[in-house]
Amino acid sequence: MDWFYSQLVFIHSLLAWCSVGLFIVRGLAFQFGAEWSMDVRLRSMVFGVDTMLTVCGLSLWGSIGYSxxxxxxxxxxxxxxxxxxxxxxxxxxxxxxxxxxxxxxxxxxxxxxxxxxxxxxxxxxx
CATH class of the missing domain: 1.10.287 (Helix Hairpins)
Structure with missing residues (x-):
């Protein structure tokens, strides 16, 4: 359980940093009118990272038993x-x-x- 938990925490942290980085770059580009910021491939990648982050977070929540x-x-x-x-x-x-x-x-x-x-x-x- 400890190995699984530590790996899940690492993956969750990595996905969180990816999500934050993508939002900062994409959001800033969007504010300045860059068309690539709304590219369907980039949006799909953001959705994938955020979905995996959510699943990983819910898995951590369930494995630890937080209330x-x-x-x-x-x-x-x-x-x-x-x-x-x-x-x-x-x-x-x-x-x-x-x-x-x-x-x-x-x-x-x-x-x-x-x-x-x-x-x-x-x-x-x-």
Whole structure:
């Protein structure tokens, strides 16, 4: 179990960094009007990475037995994930305030990473 868990954590971390990198580059390119940022091949790759990240995260969650009421950092991280998804969709749209959506997405990404590292919904500040 320990080997499987450590490998799953490594894969989850690697996929998370891939997802963050893809969003930063693609989102920034989209903000500046680069047509390649909406290429179907790139979008498919982003979808694949995010799907594998989700499956891996749910597998970790199930193997460890976290509880959303007991492990509040995970609850906060999942709520931030929902907010990130909404803001990222907004950032990649045609709206007038898409730069704000992009910046909020980055802020929520940073929060999710901080919550995962500190295992605290307050990022260890309280």
């Amino acid at each position: 959303l009421t007991r492990d509040t950092w995970l609850t906060a991280k999942l709520l931030a994930l929902v907010g990130y998804t909404v803001c990222a969709h907004w950032a990649m749209g045609r709206g007038e305030f898409r730069v704000l959506g992009y910046l909020l997405s980055l802020l929520l990404l940073a929060y999710m990473m901080g919550a995962a590292i500190t295992r605290s919904p307050t990022l260890g500040l309280a």
